[in-house]
Amino acid sequence: MKRKIFVVAVILVAGLYLSYAGHASEFTRSGFNMNTLISMKIYSDTDKPLNDAYNLLAELDAKLSMYNPESEIGKINSQAGHEKFQADSKVIEVIKDSLKLHKMSEGVFNPLIGSITRLWKINKADNKIPSREELDAAIKLSDISNLELNDNSVYLKHEGCVLDLGGIAKGYASTKIAELLKSEGVESGLIDLGGNVQVIGKKPDGSNWIIGVRDPLSTRGAPALVLSVNDTAVITSGNYERYKIVDGKKYSHFFDYKTGESILNDLLSVTVITRDGSLADGLATAFMASGYEKSLALLKNIPEGVGVIFIRQGEGENLNVMATKNLSSVITRSKYPVNHISQY
Numbered sequence: 001m002k003r004k005i006f007v008v009a010v011i012l013v014a015g016l017y018l019s020y021a022g023h024a025s026e027f028t029r030s031g032f033n034m035n036t037l038i039s040m041k042i043y044s045d046t047d048k049p050l051n052d053a054y055n056l057l058a059e060l061d062a063k064l065s066m067y068n069p070e071s072e073i074g075k076i077n078s079q080a081g082h083e084k085f086q087a088d089s090k091v092i093e094v095i096k097d098s099l100k101l102h103k104m105s106e107g108v109f110n111p112l113i114g115s116i117t118r119l120w121k122i123n124k125a126d127n128k129i130p131s132r133e134e135l136d137a138a139i140k141l142s143d144i145s146n147l148e149l150n151d152n153s154v155y156l157k158h159e160g161c162v163l164d165l166g167g168i169a170k171g172y173a174s175t176k177i178a179e180l181l182k183s184e185g186v187e188s189g190l191i192d193l194g195g196n197v198q199v200i201g202k203k204p205d206g207s208n209w210i211i212g213v214r215d216p217l218s219t220r221g222a223p224a225l226v227l228s229v230n231d232t233a234v235i236t237s238g239n240y241e242r243y244k245i246v247d248g249k250k251y252s253h254f255f256d257y258k259t260g261e262s263i264l265n266d267l268l269s270v271t272v273i274t275r276d277g278s279l280a281d282g283l284a285t286a287f288m289a290s291g292y293e294k295s296l297a298l299l300k301n302i303p304e305g306v307g308v309i310f311i312r313q314g315e316g317e318n319l320n321v322m323a324t325k326n327l328s329s330v331i332t333r334s335k336y337p338v339n340h341i342s343q344y
Contacts, residue, residue: 034061034170036194042186043204049184053177063091064169073163081159092152094165094172097278104301105286110257114162115141122253127246135260142257171281174198198277202230216240216268226333233277237284238269254289265291266312273307
C-alpha cells in the first residue's frame, strides 16, 4: 500500500529562533531513514533529546521495514503459513492501529496489501506489469482474515502473505518521537519524516508553526496551501512522487485490494491534520486509494476534529481544493480557492 512513500514538500515559512523561554537553544539534524529524507528541529538545553529521537527512529525502522528480512515485519512475513511470531509491543501497537484503520476505511486501508505491492515493484526501474494470474493469487493472500493477532503474537495463515505497514509506519514513528521529546522536556520542535510532519507545541516565540502543502502541479515543490498549526501532525499523500511509467501509462503506488490494480483516480493529493500521526498517515493513504466521492462517504467514520484537505485537478492549470470546515481558521493562505465540505 503506501506505500507509499510520498515525499511531500513542507515549506516552513518561519525564521530561525535561537532561544526561547528558559534560554533553550535550537538543535537540528537531518539524514536518511525509513527510506526517505528526514529532518528534526528542537529547542532544548541539550541535544540529548534529539539524539534519543534519532535512536528511536532507527529502532522503529529496524522493526517495521517490510524490505529488511531481519526486521520484525520481515520475520513475520518469512514465517507466514508456518508459525506465530512473538512481536515487540511497538510492532503490535502499529498492527492494531492498522486494523482500526482497516475498519474505519471499510477495507480500503489493508495491512496485508504487501502481496500486491511486491508484485508491482513501483520503486524498481523495470517495465514489468503483474499478470492477471499473479494478481488473482495475491488478492487471496491479502484477505485481512489471513492476519491473526493474539496478545503479542502475530500469525499470517498462508505462505506468501505479506504484512506491509508502509502506509502507517512514518506517521506512527513521528508521533512516538514527539511523545519521547515531550517526555524529555522539549516544548517546541518539528519532525519531518519525508514530508510526514509532526510539530511539538508552538514555535519558540509563541506563534503557530507555518506548514506548506505542496502544489501537485508545481515541479519546484511550491505550496498550494499554507497552514497555521500547533501540536499536531500534518501528513500528505499524493500520486506525484512514487510511480512508474510503462509504455506511456502511469502506475501509482496505491492499489485496489479487490482487483490488485494500481489506482489513479481524481485525487492528486490528500492532507490529514490530527495529533495522531498513525491515524493521519493511514487516512491519507485510504482516501487517496478511494477517490474523492468515496472518501466523502468515509468521512462519517473518522474521529471528530480530524481535518482533511482534498486536492483534485480543476480546469486548465487550476486545482480544485476541498477542505473540511474545521480547517477554516487553519488554512491561512491558498493559491487556489478553497471550498469547504458542507456535510462534514
